[in-house]
Structures are given as structure tokens and as C-alpha cells.
Amino acid sequence: MKNHQETVLITGVGQGIGRGLAIAYAKEGYTVIGCDKNEKAGLATAEEIKQQKGTCHFYRCDVRVPDDISTFFRQLKEEQRSFSILINNAGVSAFRSMFELSVDEWDEVLNANLRSVFLFSKESAKIWKRSDINGRIVNIASTRASMSEPDSEAYAASKGGIVALTHALAASLSPYTIRVNSISPGWIHTGSPEELTAEDHNQHLSNRVGSPEDVARACLYLTDKKNAFVNGENLVLDGGMTRKMMYED
Secondary structure: OOOOOOEEEEEOOOOHHHHHHHHHHHHOOOEEEEEEOOHHHHHHHHHHHHHOOOEEEEEEOOOOOHHHHHHHHHHHHHOOOOOOEEEEOOOOOOOOOOOOOOHHHHHHHHHHHHHHHHHHHHHHHHHHHHHOOOOEEEEEOOHHHOOOOOOOHHHHHHHHHHHHHHHHHHHHHHHHOOEEEEEEEOOEOOOOHHHOOHHHHHOOOOOOOEOHHHHHHHHHHHHOHHHOOOOOOEEEEOOOHHHOOOOOO
16 A cells, blocks of 8 residues: 555545545545545445555535534644545435426535535635645536536536636636646446446447546546646546437437
């Protein structure tokens, strides 16, 4: 296991891509600070990392709730836990007809997926600005920022907002040598491989569905100190699906 002497803060580590990111960074020798609204799932990820001889400090935090975020950063300060990398991964989805989608449901998606990215980035940058840390932020967006299917208005708006927020943050934080990039994953399968069919894989130009490990490798690239010339960018990670002609014969 490598020892990077750096700490990464990852939101939404309880399952899916966030869990995969936490495990991947720990395997590379990073100390992980993870948060999730699901305490049981988050603690399970932390324990899994511990069993693999890695280090993960878990905190319960609902990223939809500003008071939770404030409390979380106050805890980090009290426990003197510093970090130089932030990965804004936590999010929710609500695929419902726009005629049935309530204001509360809309707000929940936007608050979880988009507002949380701004608040976590703001709080992190305030710390780095005072400490002269050359921080790096990666925001997990989605290919739904640029392509859609019906009944995805709230989710698409939140992910499109993340892409725009990313380059805005990169511009604002440039004077403090803080880099900000985003990743737009396509189909990333977080369940059992047996759940996928040959058709699922073969429709991709890469001939397979993506995995959390694919996202982790992209994050590791974007957060590497040596890759400082990559800034304000959105990396599409979708096996070529958004570049594929999909007209029927």
C-alpha cells in the first residue's frame, strides 16, 4: 500500500460510487474522511477499509441539511483533521413526471446534488485559503448534464448545474491555487456483475459497462498534484456512449 501522506474527504461513502472511491483511495495510501447520511452504511465502509489496513474516519452528515454540514466541519476542526482533496459525490435522484414532481421533491434533489457541492467546496476552500493548502476538488456530475430521457428534470438540472459550478469555482479559486474539476459518469454498475447482460456491455464503444473503479482511477488522476494543468474541466466517463451514433438501422 502506497503512502501519499494526504487526506481525502469524500461525501456519500455508504454505497455505490462513494464507497468505491473511499476504498480505492485508501488502497493507494490516502487517509479517508468519509461522510454519509446513512450511518450504518458509512461505518461499514470504514470498517471494510480498516480490515484492508487502511484508514477511514467516518462522520454522519446529511448533505441536504446546511446545519449538518456546519456541524461536520466544526467536528473536523475540533478533532484537528485536515485534508487537501474534496470529492463531492453524494447525491439522490427522483425520476418522476414533471406534472407530478412536487416542489419539495425538486428541492431535495437540487439541495442534495448541487447546493451541497457549493457548501462543501466553500467550507473546504475557506480552510485551504487560511492554511495555504493547494486543494483539489472533484465534483461527480453525470452524462445527464448533456443528454436526457423523460422524467429526469430535477436530476438533469442538478448535474448540469454541477458542471457549470465546477468551472465557476475553478475561476474563483484560482488565486488560491485550488483546482476544481468534475467527472460525468455514464452507466456505472455498482451491483453484482451477474446482473448485466451481453447487450448491456456491447452497446458501449468500450464494450463494457463502467464500474466504481473506473471513476476512482479518474479521480486519482484529477487529484494528483502532478496534473496541475487540468483545471475547470469536465471529464466524461461513459465508455463512449455520448459519442455514439444511436440511430436505428
